[in-house]
Amino acid sequence: MKKLRIILPLLLVAVLIGGVLYLNPLLPIITGYAAKNMASGIFLGNRTQESHETTDLNFSFIKYVKNKVDYDNQVVESSFLWHKSRAVYIEGYGSILVNDYSIEEIKSRPYRPGPVWRHKQDSIPWPAGDLIADTIPSGIDVDRLNTFLDSVFTGNLPYKGTFAVMVTYKGQPVAERYAEGFGPENRFLSWSMAKSITSALAGILVRADIFDIYAPADIEEWKNDKRRSITPDQLMRMNSGLEWNEDYGNNSDVNKMLFKKGDMAAYAIAKELDYKPGTCFEYSSGSTNIVSLLMRKAIGDDAAYLSFPREALFEKIGMKSAIFEPDPSGTFIGSSYIYATMRDYTRFGLLYLNKGNWLGEQILPEGWVEYTTASSEGSGGVYGAGFWLNLAGKDYPDVPRDMFCCRGHDGQFIYIIPSKHLVIVRTGFSRKDEFDQNRFISGILETLDYF
Template identity: 30%
Template structure:
């Protein structure tokens, strides 16, 4: 029953593909496909140092069916000197361009942009070689890809790299840690602690952490109206949407049949302010839970509008959070208007995700310094007033809740969950973080994080 319910998260994608194909002409879909190839190739090469063959095998296969066939037929033109990727489409008449920037990863230029426009993107960070991951803050680290000595746990990890937890599962990394010890750390051949991978919607929970840092450092208030400039007319009911509504996926805004399909921004080179900001209300804010990428992007936009300039905003997540906890192999990608697309487009490593988990285990304190508000873990773990349907995990503030709905896991289990099998699971009562990364196949049964974490807990308790 649980598997049938969880699989329902995939159904809107299938339903929306038909609708999208009816609404968008061939050139638009070709542009999406070219943008997909350009963006993923750019990020995988310059963020993760992956080979073109590996990119084809992982990033560009088993993907969103709307563009899968077209993506397979397209070729990327990679300019390693200038760190950009070009992909032609419509028989070479048009092209899409993705440009890499230090710390910020790749930005997809809009349709119609030319190579001359690549130099116009903002570059607030100086380029510097990424250092090898030093393994901090963990005092004890199980060697990478070695057995733990716990036969039951080793068996669970072996199953985690097989099809045991899902017929469409393709696992790339598993990391199990406490606040001071890496219990187990395993990678697929070709991956390492420095190999970043797109988080998909795990980024939403990273975004919530950035919001938390803004609450602590910039007097941002979650229960105050989100200060979106476009909504400030006295007749605009959207001015009553609070930052908390956005964090709870309860904005009430129209986000199409499936709120997780934001192709114009994700593949089309669109801006957040031209898509998420312009949608109208469907229902009263706070009255409905609806999973919507736009709500996360709007939460980050609301934080941005508390800054005087975009450069300070772009640096803030790194200076206030990521750099403090050693997330040095994490790239927060933006649109070309410098709005973070933190509903999905973050590239990071298993260790960096585990570091974020440890920060939450420590209730927002890192090496004696408070980085998140004192009650932030309790806040993100509190069920929102409007909830997903019964049987699915509950929802807090951009984090999924495995509370009484899933009795096989401790009641305080929370998780960041992303497409293609990205998971960061935090269990404060067990002082435990579990990370799983993958490239699960679209349309097939994905990796069951619930069953895997259940089995990890059972093995650790023996």
């Protein structure tokens, strides 16, 4: 008994020390995730604190985080155990985690305010505006489609966690549905759908002849080692060869980058080479953030860079709600953080359905859509340059092989199916195996009369 009284306290101390050592590196991720998502959700997404805490933040350690919202100064502070994180809102640019840079430094960037729109969107015909015609294109059974969508919004498997769905057929919206508490005015987080939009922005710079995606990347740290041959093309195709861990469940590279680092591209740039560039597919949010930095360098002026997505893409195709969030260093988080309404995500899908042409104006280079949907070396037909593909039919066996999509963490999708004239957008909060993409798309396809 005497030995037991000595051993038990020692075991308890060992457990406590082990717990501290395990949790300490995770705390900035836990509180950073909460602060960032809460701030953007409230100040951009038109959602309430309660809505976020009962859905998006209601898992793992994150559900125990205490969140304070300062509406006057537009700052969210999130705390758990001995750690706190803060996110500050910048009008027109979203919420930025306060990492490595002060709030004053973050606010001092040369942000340009967006335009004041003179006309209401609902007075402008779709797709330039939100005035949607009553007529339905032939070839789709809308009643059957609505019946199917009823099952998508029950909150049950295999479509658990759906926030919103929009279906556009032959360019015309035929369904737009929202879960309770959401509507057309809500902006939704893209997560990795942002990679596809970053790819589009790269294309616009290629068309302007100021960004060479096949030349070695302009990265000083790489010029004297084996990484010197890496190109923006390889970074977008996820076969740069840089080591990376995209596991969202631990103290991984992607979590360190998004929630601990002020300069996210710099973190990814510091990674060593695991494979010969251009040979092995390894999905990496870090690679896309390097591309964001390379575009910043190509533009060469931070004020012009910070207004570039809005002026060169969003305003051109009527994505008036879209906000691209930068990191504390001022580089857009091309991997993960765009907020937009369902209709604006649909507009982006339509741009790609129409091969980069928007109402007669060629926004993307000729052949850019074909470039982005060509299989990357090493991917086995599942990934192009910023888009997921179905060339192999691996993840979507019941869906046409020409389908390609923007795909984001926790169930954000823009599906583009040229052969069926379809663009389908789905947003939500679905953990692993809670949303069956193949059944969802094929269920919509079955409502087409000729399918």
